[in-house]
Amino acid sequence: MLSRHGIAYRVSIDLPEGSYVNLGIGIPNLIGDMLPPGKEIFFHSENGILGMGPAPPAGQEDIDLINAGKQYVTVIPGASFFDHPTSFSMIRGGHIDFCVLGALQVAANGDLANWRTPGEKVPGVGGAMDLAFGVKNIFVTMTHVAKDGSPKILNNCTLPLTAPRCVRRIFTDMALIDVTPDGLVLREVAPGLTPEQVQAKTEPRLTVAADCREMTIPEKYRAARGAG
C-alpha cells in the first residue's frame, strides 16, 4: 500500500517535462514537492496564476498571492498573473495538459463524482466542473476504498457527477488503473499486492495489462495500512 505521499509521488512520475498542470486540493497538492530538481513544469491555479511555486517561508507570505485553495504560495521565474476569464480560457480551451483531482467515486467509463459529498449541508462546485470538462488529461488520486471499506471505483457512480467520461488514469494507494474505451486496465499494483487483491476491492472487472508490474516506490512512501 502507498501513503498519501506515495500516491503523489507516483503521479509526479507521469507528469512530463514542459507540461502545464492544475492540481486539486488534498493529495494532488503534495505533488509539487515530489518533482525531481530540474524537471520544469508550470503549475496553474484557477485564481489567475501560471508558474506557481511552493509555499513561502513563514513571514514571507504576500497578502495578494494565494492559490485556489486560499493558501499562500510563491511564483517561479517566468510566471504570469491574469484574470478569471483568461484563467478559465486556459482550462476550458484545452490549454492545460493535466489536471490531478481528488475523487469520491470513479466509474468504469471514466465518469467522475467529486463535488457533492453525501450529507453535505451546503453544496459547492468551485472550478471542479470546468477542469473536469476542459483539461486534456484528467488524473484522479484517491484511496482505493471508502472509510467503510466499500469500493470507490464502481460500475456506475451513485453520487452526482462532476463530469461524464473524463477520467484518464486513476492513482490509488493500491494501484494505477487506466480508463480505456475497452474498460479499466490495471497497469501497476502497489508493493506487496497482487492483481487479485486489487480486483477484490474494485467493483468493475479489471483487465490486467500484459506488462502489469509492481510500482517502484521509495520505502518512505509506503504505508502498512493504506493511505487512510
Place this chain on the structure above:
Amino acid sequence: MIDKTLKTCAEAVSRVFDGATVMLGGFGDPGLPGVLIEALREHGAKDLWVIHNGAGQGDYALAGLMDDGRVRKLTCSFPSHPGNKAFANRYMRGEIELELVPQGTLCERIRAAGAGLGGFFTPTGAGTELAAGKETRMINGREHVFEMPLSADFAFVRAYQGDRLGNLTYRMAMLNFNVPMCTAAKHVVAEIDELVPAGGIDPQQVHTPGIFVDHVVHCARHPVLASKVNLQNPGRA
C-alpha cells in the same frame, strides 16, 4: 476635468438601493473590497442579490452582510468553505436563495454581460445536475449548455493603483473576478491602495481602463484583511 475620486466608501455606496444586484470582487482575500462592503453594511440597503465567488468568511465583510440579514440571494461557485458559517446558517434556514454556478461559467457570464453578449454555449456542466433545465446544443459533436449573461447594478472591487480617471492596476492574484466585474455593472467603484496622478500608470500596465469605472476611493485595506500578513503588504495603513 474628470475626477472620479471620492473621499469615503460611505459616499461610494450611498446609491445602493433595496433589492439591488451587487457584484463583489475578490477571490479569497486578494481583490476583496472589504471596506466598501463594511460601508454597505453601515448603509443599510437590504434584499440584496450578491454575486461573488464564495460566501464570505468569519464575521466581517460579506459574512457580516449575511449575518445582518441583508442578502436575499447569492450567486456563487463555492459557498461551502468551512469558514462560511454566516451563509450556511441563513441558507439552512431557507433565508437565502443560492444560485450555484461553476466558477468558469460564473466569470464568463460576467464577462459576457460586460462585453454586450447575449450569453454563450459551454461544455461545462453538460449532463450534470447544474445543467438541469438549461438549453443544450451539440457543437462539434459535443453537448454544450447555454448560459445567460450576468450583470449587476453595482460592482465593488479592490485594486492596487488607481487614478482620477478610474484606470486601475492589480497586484498578483488580485485580478481574478475584478477585471470582468468592472465591465458588467452600471455603477462600478474601486477601493485602491495607491492614488496616482493621471498618467502615473504606464498605459501598457493598465488592467482596467477607466471607462469601466465610476469612482475610486483611496483607503487602507479592511483591517482584518490587512492584518493577516505582515510583510510585503501594500495595503497596510
